[in-house]
Amino acid sequence: xxxxxxxxxxKSYFKVETVKDGKSVVDLWREKGGxxxxxxxxxxxICKRIDEISKIEKPMLVIVGSEKVDGWYYHNVDYxxxxxxxxxxxxxxxxxxxxxxxxxxxxxNTFEDSRLKIIPQExxxxxxxxx
Amino acid sequence: xxxxxxxxxxKSYFKVETVKDGKSVVDLWREKGGxxxxxxxxxxxICKRIDEISKIEKPMLVIVGSEKVDGWYYHNVDYxxxxxxxxxxxxxxxxxxxxxxxxxxxxxNTFEDSRLKIIPQExxxxxxxxx
Numbered sequence: 001x002x003x004x005x006x007x008x009x010x011k012s013y014f015k016v017e018t019v020k021d022g023k024s025v026v027d028l029w030r031e032k033g034g035x036x037x038x039x040x041x042x043x044x045x046i047c048k049r050i051d052e053i054s055k056i057e058k059p060m061l062v063i064v065g066s067e068k069v070d071g072w073y074y075h076n077v078d079y080x081x082x083x084x085x086x087x088x089x090x091x092x093x094x095x096x097x098x099x100x101x102x103x104x105x106x107x108x109n110t111f112e113d114s115r116l117k118i119i120p121q122e123x124x125x126x127x128x129x130x131x
Numbered sequence: 132x133x134x135x136x137x138x139x140x141x142k143s144y145f146k147v148e149t150v151k152d153g154k155s156v157v158d159l160w161r162e163k164g165g166x167x168x169x170x171x172x173x174x175x176x177i178c179k180r181i182d183e184i185s186k187i188e189k190p191m192l193v194i195v196g197s198e199k200v201d202g203w204y205y206h207n208v209d210y211x212x213x214x215x216x217x218x219x220x221x222x223x224x225x226x227x228x229x230x231x232x233x234x235x236x237x238x239x240n241t242f243e244d245s246r247l248k249i250i251p252q253e254x255x256x257x258x259x260x261x262x
Contacts, residue, residue: 004218042249042256047238074255084238085249087135095223096230096238107178107215107227118173118216124205125173 009111009130026061026076034059036077039093040069043080050100053079062097064090140242140261157192157207165190167208170224171200174211181231184210193228195221 005011019025026036035058063073074080083093098106110117119126136142150156157167166189194204205211214224229237241248250257 008218042252042258044251044253045238047235071255080252080254082249082251084240085251086240087139089222089226091220091222092226095220095226099227099230104178107176109215109217118213120175120213120216121173121211122175123211124202127173 007115009114011111011113013111022063023070023072023076026063026073029059029061030076030078032059034061035079036061036063037079037081037097038063038065038069038073038077039083039090039097040065040074040080041082041085041087042074043082045085046081046083046097046100049079049081053081054101062094064094066090138246140245142242142244144242153194154201154203154207157194157204160190160192161207161209163190165192166210167192167194168210168212168228169194169196169200169204169208170214170221170228171196171205171211172213172216172218173205174213176216177212177214177228177231180210180212184212185232193225195225197221 005014029036035053035056037053037060039062063069063077065073081097083096114130116127117130119128136145160167166184166187168184168191170193194200194208196204212228214227245261247258248261250259
């Protein structure tokens with residue numbers, strides 16, 4: 001992660017932190033007025049809630065779990081949201097959720113602090129220094 | 132995978148196979164008239180090609196690589212396609228590509244041979260027998 005950020009930028013966007021108690025992160029986030037969304041195949045379909053969620057102007061915490069998520073989370077978040085009510089990859093769910101939220105704009109993201117920049121090619125790779 | 136299919140269905144949709152030589156799979160696919168798409172951050176931006184690709188009525192093989200993909204693939208596929216020209220998860224790239232291709236319809240997929248079915252809930256889990 002650190003190496004990727006050094007090369008491709010995003011120092012002010014990404015931060016990795018390990019916490020022991022995920023629940024207190026959720027509680028604190030909501031106490032401070034933030035919105036918490038839990039992505040789970042058991043939740044309400046994303047297509048039915050994404051317009052509503054898009055309009056909420058609060059800092060957003062998105063939770064993706066592994067195979068078994070503690071029931072506590074279902075009851076202590078603002079939305080349990082299903083990116084399809086079928087089993088799926090959590091990474092895929094997060095990607096689709098963000099894509100719907102950002103309306104595809106995230107695919108054009110670039111970071112000013114990147115050292116390298118890709119020039120899209122039909123075939124092969126073209127990478128240049130940024131700036 | 133097998134267990135997930137048994138519970139959630141899709142026997143006629145999904146098949147997992149391990150092959151030693153990925154290149155021959157690509158060659159054979161194209162020989163038989165199929166389309167081959169390689170998802171790579173070095174390729175052309177998905178938004179510039181997805182309409183064109185959506186119109187092609189050929190069986191589609193989608194390739195996602197790991198950190199280092201053999202240069203051969205770049206030269207022997209029909210499209211090198213970037214789901215954003217930034218480093219990203221291959222799973223996320225595949226999810227977004229399929230979402231654009233299917234125009235979101237995939238999120239409503241259900242399988243007739245599933246044993247269980249999820250009833251979407253605001254809070255908690257509701258699963259019923261299918262059929």
